[in-house]
Amino acid sequence: MTDDAADVRRVLSGDVEAYAALVDRYYDQCARYAVRMLGNRDDAEDALQATFLRAYRALGRYQERDKFSAWLYRILVNQCRSLAARRSQHERVFVREEAALLNAADEREAGWTGEDEEFVQRVLSELDPLLREAFLLKYIEELSYEEMAALTGVGVSALKMRVKRACDRLRERWELIKHD
């Protein structure tokens, strides 16, 4: 029995604290995805809390033939989607590509002085959410396309296209800044 399955059984047999082991095991990975996907820590924390709480409530229905991490990730991806979708357009951190081009002009004048972390978060946030989600799952979480398809409900060929487009956008952005 895996650690995950053992912890799930402990929780279901009444040991609430066993859930802390599951939270500890997956928190950092989930936090990284949520921050990179949502673009700010406040929203990411909301998504993480909702994800772990929802998973806890649904633990009785978790089936051990599914990988716990994949099951949890599916909940996280859906929570991030819901959170992003609930935001009104003007509240979104995600910058539309047209806006990104306008902003790029300002940056050319000022020169890029940001830290690597800020730069990375910025260029990711400028991607369309569909492309960003696919890029993160492929390049950051390093999932196979089949795993991504099972997680997102999107076909493999569409996911490959999204990842490619995301890479193209990131490369263009890099070139734009590098040539300042």
Added chain:
Amino acid sequence: MTESERDPNVEWIAREARRPVESSAGVRARVMDAVRSTPLPVRPRRGMGWLTAPRPLALSPLGSTLLAAGLVGIGLLLGLAVTNRDGRLPTEQPTAVAATAQLPVHDTLQVHRFELEAPHASRVALVGDFNNWSLAATPMTRSADGTAWTVTVKLPAGRHVYAFVVDGAKGSKWVPDPAALRAPDDGFGTANSVVLIGQGSAT
């Protein structure tokens, strides 16, 4: 895209993005506080679980007809038995059993049948918030003529968001139910449907 085709600059962005993010120590504590104030999750018990868990209840049209006819028959027999014992007709007509045969068999759960025309599919599953979007929990059954896929599940009253996952020659695809209301677009390209389960169950 193979590893060797990866652009070095994109790879640099990915490497930076893979670094762990700083997380506030308070968040994990808040998660566990919320967990401790939530009732313990319970795995459906064997024997009782089948009453409450959504699961396939494959019924062909003929089977449905026979089941309904059987329930009508039971209702009539019950009516006759009561009439014989009392020597008069009961106040409540027993045929009401037949009228409610398609309605809930449980106080809080209602039976709902999902159907999708997908003659070329090799496999179809029902996923939704009621089964945590599990691809394995609720497989659908191909109809006798091979064109449609159906599954009957018991759902609690309320609004449920769902979709069908259709496996075909081009891989797996999520499709909304063409016969149902569409859930608001979440902006991520996967359309879901909505079923409203309430008194008298409506889609």
